[in-house]
Amino acid sequence: MSIRTVGVIGAGTIGRGVAQSFAQAKFEVILVDISQEQLDSALAQIRRDVLVHAMLLGQQAQESAETVLSRIRTSTEYAPLADADFVVENVTENWDIKRAVYEQIDAICRPGVIFGVNTSAVPITRVASVTKRPAEILGLHFMNPVPMMSAVEVVSGHFTSEETLDITRGVLKDLGKEGIVVQDSPGFITNRVLMVTINEAIFCVHEQIASAEDVDKMFRECFGHKMGPLETGDLIGLDTILNSLTVLYESFRDSKFRPAPLLQKMVDARLLGRKSGQGFYTY
Template sequence: MKIQTVGVIGAGVMGIGVAQNLAQTDHNVILVDIKEEILDKAKQEIKNNIRFQSLIYKKDKPTNLEETLNKIEFSQNYKLLENADFVIENVTERWDNKKQVYSLIDAICSADCVFAANTSAIPITRIASATKRADKVVGIHFMNPVPIKPMVEMIRGYHTSETTIEIAKNMLSQMGKECVLVNDSPGFVSNRVLMLTINEAVFLLQDRVATAEDIDKIFKGCFGHKMGPLETADLIGLDTILYSIEVLYENFNDTKYRPCPLLKKMVDAGLHGRKNGKGFYVYQ
């Protein structure tokens, strides 16, 4: 059965990508955020992304900009999510924020609606505990940029049912994506490895072992990575990187997850990467 209407919570980098991907695969989208200016910016970003993709990626069927935008309802009203068949949450990686959101939507959405947490590190079982539908909560860790990444990491929480897993797999298939199913653990597979790598790369920069350019050049030239760890950090957002590694540190109580002081300093200075024009590199 095709899932037709999908709620997307949070109109940041990831929420924008998820909403765009859904609209481009013929879904009706309700994109919710708390501020009108964030929603206005999201609409412009989606326009820019579609225009850029039409120039860079050749497709048999080019995306119709107006048709795609018409499939997205931009709103501050969470009440609209009562019409959603499936909800994908993308709010900031702070447990207090997520907990409030899930308590709110649990009371609004239909009993059959599945909740997918697009989180980098927070355990899915903890997220599910904020609802009365723990069996209908699953983790879907999308990769950035969402519309052109073919694979996601799906996370099974302690109570996640097989039915929910199948519904989520079907949803992803409709979006043109494959998934790898893993069990619940802070950071899952991808970010338990990636966040350590990025954090250690920042330590190398802080200790003046190498420049940002040379650190990234080694990973690209020696290992064949498309992007180095510091370029990847800028793409994800340094604030998101810091939040994620703080979650790992809190959950594992292991000093290997201690955030690099330079990373903290950069986030405090507002250097968040591509999203605001400056991180380890400067963007126009």
């Protein structure tokens, strides 16, 4: 199957990064979001990111940005996805919202079109069960910042076919990324481990064991991490952390996934990290 046009659902931080990555790899992109304002903001951010990247590499910056953007068309409707050869969904970690999206796009997209579920915790087999194409459903866990990451967590659900995995590995290779295949389980590998780590770091701050700065410094200086867990939480978005922990807790019924009270309080206060300008740090 030739993949030339990719549908990207959701124009938030991850969605726009996915759209940018595909457009820079010379795919045609259909970027869909319910908000035109969000779409406009995504295009503006992509333009800035491409310009910065181009200037760092000494390229013709303006031309590069406009060329990339020319490959992205936007819509507040799902109908244009009828032209897509491959779809990546990036909506919020809420099962009711995701289910409604898949029920709609399953009726619009051609048979055989692969749906990549960009999720950190929702089971892929559950998503597949609400479509008429379960063999073409798999997880594609892109991480932020998408254009800079060299690997993607690829999740094989109960019904996912080997052909779907092979095609997806090829698509990711075209993006300059390696697909690392794991089996379907809530949180998969990355988030099952990462969310507990971030949550425990938040508990340490909540219990006044250490400041956010010192917690992160320990991880950077002692373990060689590029970012500490709280810096990582701010980058991902604390609302996304909370949603992921909630899904993990509901899936496993294990208290180790219980969100820290401070995390819930910060999300309630809309202190979400980088995207809101304030989280554990000020941006």
